[in-house]
Structures are given as structure tokens and as C-alpha cells.
Amino acid sequence: MGNHTIEKIGGTSMSRFGEVMNNVIIGSRKGAELYNRVFVVSAYSGITNLLLEDKKTGEPGVYGHIARDNKNWPEALEKVRERMLEYNRSFEGIGLNVADADRFVNERIDAVRECLKYITFLRSAGHSRPSEYLPSTREFLAALGEAHSAYNSVEILKANGVNARFVDLSGWMSPDIMSLNEAILSAFKDIEFDREMPIVTGYVKYDEGIMKRFDRGYSEITFSKIAVLTDAKEGIIHKEFHLSTGDPKLIGVDKVQIIGNTNFDIADQLSDMDMEAIHSKAAKEMEMKNIPIRIKNAFDPEHPGTLISRDYISPAPRVEMICGRSDLIALEVHDPEMVGGVGYDHRLTEFLARNGINYIAKNTNANTITHYIPQKSKNIEACMAEMRKAFVHATVTGTPVAVVSVIGTNMKIPGFLAKAAKALYEADINVLALDQVMRQVNIQFIVSRDDFKKAQIVLHREFVENV
Numbered sequence: 001m002g003n004h005t006i007e008k009i010g011g012t013s014m015s016r017f018g019e020v021m022n023n024v025i026i027g028s029r030k031g032a033e034l035y036n037r038v039f040v041v042s043a044y045s046g047i048t049n050l051l052l053e054d055k056k057t058g059e060p061g062v063y064g065h066i067a068r069d070n071k072n073w074p075e076a077l078e079k080v081r082e083r084m085l086e087y088n089r090s091f092e093g094i095g096l097n098v099a100d101a102d103r104f105v106n107e108r109i110d111a112v113r114e115c116l117k118y119i120t121f122l123r124s125a126g127h128s129r130p131s132e133y134l135p136s137t138r139e140f141l142a143a144l145g146e147a148h149s150a151y152n153s154v155e156i157l158k159a160n161g162v163n164a165r166f167v168d169l170s171g172w173m174s175p176d177i178m179s180l181n182e183a184i185l186s187a188f189k190d191i192e193f194d195r196e197m198p199i200v201t202g203y204v205k206y207d208e209g210i211m212k213r214f215d216r217g218y219s220e221i222t223f224s225k226i227a228v229l230t231d232a233k234e235g236i237i238h239k240e241f242h243l244s245t246g247d248p249k250l251i252g253v254d255k256v257q258i259i260g261n262t263n264f265d266i267a268d269q270l271s272d273m274d275m276e277a278i279h280s281k282a283a284k285e286m287e288m289k290n291i292p293i294r295i296k297n298a299f300d301p302e303h304p305g306t307l308i309s310r311d312y313i314s315p316a317p318r319v320e321m322i323c324g325r326s327d328l329i330a331l332e333v334h335d336p337e338m339v340g341g342v343g344y345d346h347r348l349t350e351f352l353a354r355n356g357i358n359y360i361a362k363n364t365n366a367n368t369i370t371h372y373i374p375q376k377s378k379n380i381e382a383c384m385a386e387m388r389k390a391f392v393h394a395t396v397t398g399t400p401v402a403v404v405s406v407i408g409t410n411m412k413i414p415g416f417l418a419k420a421a422k423a424l425y426e427a428d429i430n431v432l433a434l435d436q437v438m439r440q441v442n443i444q445f446i447v448s449r450d451d452f453k454k455a456q457i458v459l460h461r462e463f464v465e466n467v
Contacts, residue, residue, distance in 0.1 A: 001231055001232075001233050002193070002230060002231045002232055002233055003036050003193070003194070003233060004036040004037060004038060004193040004230065004232055004233065005036070005037050005038070005232055005233060005234045005235065005236055006038045006040065006223055006226050006227040006230070006232045006234075006235050006236070007024075007037055007038065007039050007040070007235070007236040007237070007238060008039075008040045008041075008042075008202075008219065008220065008223040008235070008236070008237045008238065009024070009039060009040070009041050009042065009238045009298065010042050010237075010238070010239060010240070011042040011043055011044055011045045011046075011047070011048070011149075012045045012240050013238055013239070013240055013298045013299075014041055014042055014043070014044050014045070014149050014153075015044045015045040015046075015087070016298075016299075017091060017094070017152070017153065017156065018091070018093070018094045019298070019299060020238070020298050021094065021156065021157070021160065023298060023299060023301040024238055024296075024298050024301055025037075025039065025157065025162070025197075026157075026160065026162065027301055032194065034162055034163075034197060035163075035193060035194050035195060035196065035197055036193050036194055037193075037197060038193070038197070038198045038200060038226060038230070038232075039153070039197070039198070039199050039200065040200045040201075040202050040219060040222055040223045040226060041146060041149050041150050041153060041199060041200065041201070041202060041219075042145075042146060042149065042202050042219050043144075043145025043146050043148065043149050043202070044084075044087050044145070044148070044149050046083065047080065047083060047084065047087075047144075047145040047148070047149075048061075048142065048145045048216070049061055050062070050076070050079055050080045050083060051063065051080055051141045051142060051144055051145055052064065052138065052141060052142060052216075055216060060076070061076055061080075061141075062076045062077050062080060062116075062141055063134075063137060063138050063141050064076075066116065066119075066120065066134070066137060067130070067134055069123070073116065073120070074113065074116075077109065077112070077113055077116070080109065080144070081105060081106070081109045084105045084109075084148055085102055085105060087148075087152070088101040088102055088105065088152065091152060091156060094156055094159075094160070095155070095156045095158075095159030095160050096152055096155055096156050096159070097155060097159075100155065101151070101152055101155065104148070104151050105148060108144055108147065108148070108172070109144070111173075112140065112141070112144065115140070116137070119133050119137060135209055135211070135212050136209070138211050138212075139205065139209050139210070139211050139212070140170075140205075142203055142211050142218070143170035143171075143172070143201070143203040143205065144170075145203075146170065146201035146202040146203045146219070147168055147170050147172065147201055147203070150166055150167070150168065150199050150200065150201045151166055151168075153199045154166040154199045157197065157199070162197055163195065163196045163197060164196070164197045164198075164199050165191065165196045165197065165198050165199065166199060167187050167188070167191070167198045167199065167200040167201065168201055169183060169184065169187055169200060169201045169203065169204040169205065169222065170201050170203050170204075170205055171183070171204075171205030174205075177205075177206070177207050178206055178207065179206055179207055179208075180204060180206040180207075180208070180210070180225060181225070181229060182206075183204050183205065183206045184204065184222075184225055184226055184229050185229055187200075188226070188229070188230060193230075200222070200226065201222075202218065202219025202222050202223070203218060203219070203222070204218075204222050204225075210222075214279070214281065217279040217281070217282070220237075220278060220279040220282035221279060221281060221282050223235060223237070223282060224279075224281075224282035224283065224284075224285055224286050225285070227286055227291050228285045228286060228289050228291065232291055233291070234291065234292055234293070234294060235286055235291055235292070235293045235294070236293070236294045236295075236296055236305075237278060237293065237294070237295050237296070238296050238297075238298040239295060239296070239297060239298065240297070240298060240299065241297055242258045242259075242295075242296075242297045242300065242303070242305065242306070243258070243259050243262075243295045243305070243306040243321075244256040244257060244258055244259060244321075245257045245258075245259060245319070245320065245321050245322065245460065245464045246321065246322045246323070246456060246460040246464065247323070247456070250453055250456060250457065251322075251456065251457060251460050255460070255461075255464075255465055256460070256464075257464060258303070258305075258306065259306045259320050259321065260304075260306060260307070261306065261307050261308075261309070261312050261314075262306060262307075262308055262312060262320055262409060263308060263309055263310060263311065263312040263313070263409050264283055264284075264286075264287040264308060264309075264310055265409070265441055266308075266320065266321075266407055266408070266409055266441065267280070267283050267293070267308050268280050268283070269405065269407050269441060269442045270321070270323065270407070271283075272360055272442075273323050273324060273325050273360075273403075273405055274325050274327075274374075275323055278293055278295070278308070283308070287310055290310050292307055292308060292309040292310075293307075293308040294306065294307050294308070295308065312409060313409045313410050314408065314409045314410040315410075316410070317408075317410050317411060317412050317413045318408055318410065318411070318413075318467070319406055319407070319408045319411060319413075319463040319464060319467075320407055320408040320409065321405075321406075321407045321408070322404065322405070322406055322407075322456050322459050322460040322463070322464065323404075323405055323407065323456070324402060324403050324404035324405050324452065324455075324456060325360075325374075325402065325403055326402040326449050326452040327374055327375045327376060327402075328360060328372045328373065328374060328375060328400070328401050328402060328403055328446075329372070329373050329374075329375050329377075329380060329398045329399065329400060329401070330370050330371075330372055330397075330398070330399040330400075330401045330432075330433075330446065331359075331370065331371045331372075331373055331380070331383075331384065331396070331397075331398050332368060332369070332370040332395075332396070332397050332398075332399065333348060333368065333369050333370075333387060333391065333394050333395070333396050334367060334368045334394065334395045334397075335367055335368075335391050335393055335394035335395070336367055336393060337391075337393055337394075338366070338367045338368070338369070338394075339366040339367050344369070345364065345369055347390065348369060348371070348387065349371075351383050351386050351387055351390070352371065352373070352383060354383075354386075355377075355378075355379035355380075355382060355383040355386075356377070356378060356379060357373050357377045357378075357379065357380065357383055358373070358374070358377070359371040359372055359373050360372045360373065360374065360403065361403060361435040361444050361446070362435065363433050363434075363435060363446075370433065372401065372403060372435075372446065375400065380398065384396050384398060400449055401432060401446050401447070401448065401449065402446070402447050402448065402449045402451070402452035402455075403435075403444050403445065403446055403447075404444070404445045404447060404452065404455045404456055404459060405442055405443070405444045405445075406420070406442070406443045406444075406445075406459055406463060407441065407442050408441065409441060411440045411441065411443070412440060413463075416443070417434075417436075417443075419462055419463075420443075420445070420459060420462065420463075423458050423459060423461070423462040424445070424447075424455060424458060424459070427454060427455075427458045429447060429451045429454060429455050429458065430447070430448070430451070431445050431446065431447060432446045432447060432448065433445075433446035434446065445459075
């Protein structure tokens, strides 16, 4: 195992780079203490939304306009340029040479503009189909954001006395097509971890296409791959918040507690809840190689944060987190002919798989099976129509619901369900369904969306604050 760490900085933190540099990257370190650390950076906040589409609202960015054959894409690209140049000016006070940074942005934006002109011309001339050019278009647009933030970071750090090195994994203007492992190993082959600080783009150009494979979670995949391939001793993810027992904005900063330790199993459960602790696919290789991941608050640098390791189990039974998601649809199939049938559930999951729909939880009894699926899933209506056609006597419904999860590495708490039910009952919250497996690391309460926030507050009070 090496002596270095691989550290990831998210977009919101990158937008406050002066603070991140003072808190995380440099801080009180001097000389050799600065090195044996690799930083994988995301694009500045909002940039990837402008390049692709808004992650929350779906509002089209440059890619969205091109995918819709909207001729307004050049204006959208100019908005990206304008925003990038604004970011450049905001960092002048901490050492960025704005003229050089602007030149970097303009060269890349201009080149991308010419590429997109050629691509859209071929489309209008009937020589190229969307399926042929849209995936690669999404790839090289995504790459722009991280290249910009990584370049700026290196220049700022150099101005502040750090021997930083720009590691551009975006493959800019390179005809070479390598595998993911080859692209990373090639870029790192002559890096001296103890003498220089690599600042690495979160985007990697490789043969399968990182956006095609992982879409917007790609920067954590890059972080994980670098950690595994370079045999890092630890991965560190710098967030804008601590990993806590509940949402501090909802529960209250004074009521939540920072989670000191947990394990990769719990990280998987959090990923299922759509929480941004660590991408599940990113964590898996690090787990297999026994490389722990630490979640830290970039703006509370002295706190050790949360250590996610392979074998940790809480020595005493406890709840580690109350969380959830309010964007689920209860896809329920009730069929009198289901009872005693073999393979009914298998056929239902085949419909889900064929339509690209994953499920978060599931309930079943003699004649009813309910899968809880993300509302943002495409093809829900088509999937339900297929089910109705295949099971002619079935009633197939989709109901908006929320799930609140109580999660922990050791939750063998006597009377847990009785306490939870009593607390929810006293708060006038009806439990629509319950999902629990024998391992008892994640107990899920299905509630109405109107009760989603209140249920979290109530359960947090019962199992964290009152313990």
C-alpha cells in the first residue's frame, strides 16, 4: 500500500476554492507535508448543468439543445463561456492569472464550437444519426468543466508556492483511445507523489465512455479507480457538510450528530436513498481492495469526519442515520391468480429490467407485489401497460409515496419496531408499508409524501436524540 491519499473535491466546494485551499489543500502544511496527496476535482458549481442539462429540473444545457435539434445551442455554449470567465475573475485575488485562464477557456470553447458546428451540419445533411453522435457529444461537453477547474486550481496553487501538476484525463485533442485503467496508468506513470501535487480532472476519456457507463456520477468513479490503481492508503471525499445522523437543515444542526464510523454496507444503503455520500459503483472496488473512504467537511478541516471501512460494526446497538427520499412510486400489482403461482415476481422484475427501472424496496403477500421505484425512472407508464397486458386479471397501480430509512451497522435494538410504531402513531403518521430484512441494517417505513419530513424528525428524536 502506498503512502498517498486520493482526495475528491465536489463542485460546490470548488466554487469556494480560496476557502478550500486554505482549509484543505494547504492549511497549516509546509514543505513535504503538502505532498503525497492527489486531488480529483469536479467542475465548478452549475457548469455541468449548463453543459448538459440541469440535474434537478432537466432544463437543457448545450447538450440538451443539441439532443432536441434546437438551433439555440450556440447561445447556450456562450452562456458556458460567460460563466467560466466569471469564475476566472472571482479567483484573481487568490493568485489566478486571469488572462491565461481566459485563454485556456476560450481555446477550448472555440474548438468545441467548431466540432459541434460540424456535427450539426452532418445531422442536417442526413449523414449522421443521433445515436451515432450524441454519446460522444455528451462525453466531450462533460469534459470541459473539470478541465477548466483543474487548470485553474493548478495555476492558483503554483502562485501560492505549491508544486501542483495538471493531470488532464479528458484526452483533449488526442486521437488515442485507451481503456479506463490504461488512461489512468498512462497519466500517472511518471508522477512523484512525494514531490508534486497532482490535480486531476474528474472526467476520463476512455473507450467505453465514462458518461455512457456512469453518467453524472463519473467523477467519483475516477476517484475510486485512481485510488485502486495507485494503491492509495485512503480515499477522502471533501463535502460541504458532515455525514450526520440526519439532515441538519430539517432536523436542526444542534440535534444531529456526526457519524464517526460506518461501513461500506451502509454506504450502499445511503446510495439507494440517493444520498451523496459515495457512488455505489465507486465504493465497490475500494471496498474489495480494503481502501477506506473518509467523508470530511471541507469547511471544518480539523474534524476527522466519517471513516467508511470494510469491517466496522458498531460495538453497541445504535441507529446511525435517519434519511429517505420522497420521489418514489409504489408500483403495485394485485392479482387473484398470483397465489400459489411460481415465477410471478420474476416476470414482474423482467418488465422492470426491460424498461430500465430499478426498485428501492419491495413488499409481497399472497396476491399482491409492490415495487417502490424512483419517480424519475423513464418508461413507467409503458412498463405498467405491459404488465396489464400480460396479467389480464391484475390491477396495476402507481401511487406517489415516500420512504424513510433507519440505518445502522448494528441495529439489534430490543423493541425497535414497537418504539418506531409508537413514535409515528403519536405523531399521527400512518405507516403505509414496512420493509425489513433479517440483517437489520436498513429498516424502511413507507409513508405518504405529506408525512415525509415529519417522519424523519420523529424517528430521529426517538432513536438518536432521546438515547
